[in-house]
Structures are given as structure tokens and as C-alpha cells.
Amino acid sequence: MAKRIAVLVGSLRKESYNRKMAHALIAAAPESLKLEIVEIGNLPIYNQDFEDEGKPPVEWTAFRQRVRPFDGVLFVTPEYNRSIPGLLKNAIDVGSRPYGQSVWDGKPAAVMTVSPGAIGGFGANHHLRQTFVFLNMPVMQQPEAYVGNGSQLFDAKGSIAVESTRQFLARFLNAFAAWVDKLG
Numbered sequence: 450m451a452k453r454i455a456v457l458v459g460s461l462r463k464e465s466y467n468r469k470m471a472h473a474l475i476a477a478a479p480e481s482l483k484l485e486i487v488e489i490g491n492l493p494i495y496n497q498d499f500e501d502e503g504k505p506p507v508e509w510t511a512f513r514q515r516v517r518p519f520d521g522v523l524f525v526t527p528e529y530n531r532s533i534p535g536l537l538k539n540a541i542d543v544g545s546r547p548y549g550q551s552v553w554d555g556k557p558a559a560v561m562t563v564s565p566g567a568i569g570g571f572g573a574n575h576h577l578r579q580t581f582v583f584l585n586m587p588v589m590q591q592p593e594a595y596v597g598n599g600s601q602l603f604d605a606k607g608s609i610a611v612e613s614t615r616q617f618l619a620r621f622l623n624a625f626a627a628w629v630d631k632l633g
């Protein structure tokens with residue numbers, strides 16, 4: 450049976466390159482992976498008081514329940530100021546609590562960062578990887594995916610327009626399928 454992968458996109462921009470990339474990955478996924486975007490834009494900013502008072506926002510609870518059954522997580526995100534966009538960090542924090550009940554624990558992960566710049570979001574990619582150590586998420590090491598020149602990758606319909614990028618996505622997804630299989 451196909452492994453279910455939650456896809457978290459670190460941008461809310463309508464024309465987001467990262468969202469386009471997430472859709473391209475969904476379309477290109479092998480049969481052994483079923484990728485689904487889990488939206489994170491509605492999550493109130495994490496505040497531990499809500500938890501301590503026993504009144505977590507309904508959006509937090511719904512998000513935790515939605516993510517928990519997935520077999521793995523794919524992060525597709527821009528870099529903001531050489532780090533993780535607050536939107537995505539907030540979702541990670543929400544999913545990680547209450548303490549001891551993290552939805553991320555043990556889930557295999559992969560990261561792709563997409564940027565219009567040449568460095569391809571390296572900073573965000575590696576700051577994310579730092580969180581995976583504490584979150585206990587075994588993250589795929591190779592191939593690394595720092596995708597630069599994001600503004601030139603997509604055609605008018607939002608599909609990948611560059612053949613070498615299409616080939617790279619296939620390689621990335623096949624490696625992730627093998628990684629999830631190995632750990633699952």
C-alpha cells in the first residue's frame with residue numbers, strides 16, 4: 450500500500466514557487482507515495498498558556514489529528530532571512546506539543562527549499578534539519594534539494610518547464626520513497 454506523506458509548504462503567497470513545486474512533486478510522485486498538502490496558514494501562533502489552561506485552539510487540535518496518521522513528512526519551503534519562515538516554524542511548534550505527544554516523533558522527513566536566488570534556500574534547509582534532531586525525525590540526506598532560480602522553473606500553468614529539474618524531482622522522490630520504506 451502507498452505510504453501517505455504530509456506536504457507542508459512554507460509560503461502563503463498566491464504565486465508561491467514552493468507551492469508550485471509541491472504540486473509538481475505531488476504530480477510526479479511514484480505509486481508507492483501518496484503526497485497530500487496539509488495547510489498551515491490558519492494555525493494561531495503557538496502560546497503555551499493555551500495548552501496549560503486546557504484550551505488549545507481548535508485549529509491546533511485539528512492539525513495534530515490530521516498529521517498524526519501520516520507515514521512521513523515532506524517540507525517544501527522558501528528561506529526567509531537565511532532561516533525558516535515563521536509560518537512553517539509555527540506549524541512545527543504546534544505539532545510538537547503538548548510535550549511528549551509530538552506528531553512528528555519518528556516520522557521520516559525530506560526537505561526541499563526553493564528560492565529565486567542562487568543559493569536555493571540553503572539556510573532554511575539546514576535550520577529545518579536542526580529541528581529534526583530534537584523532533585526525532587529521521588531526515589533523508591541525499592539528494593540534497595536546494596533549488597535556485599525558482600522564477601524560471603515553471604510554465605504559465607505552473608508545471609515544471611525545465612527537463613533537468615523534472616529529472617531531479619524524479620530522483621528526489623524515488624530516494625524519499627526508498628527512505629520511507631526503509632524506516633516504515
Ligand SMILES: Cc1cc2nc3c(=O)[nH]c(=O)nc-3n(C[C@H](O)[C@H](O)[C@H](O)COP(=O)(O)O)c2cc1C
Pocket residue numbers: 460461462464465466467468526527528529530531532563564565566568569570
Ligand atoms: C521576509 C523575507 C525574507 C526573505 N529572505 C530570503 C533569504 O534569506 N534567502 C532567499 O533566497 N530569499 C529570501 N526571500 C525571497 C524569497 O525567496 C522569495 O520571496 C520567494 O519567492 C518566496 O518563496 P515563494 O515564492 O514560495 O513564496 C525573502 C523574502 C521575504 C518576504
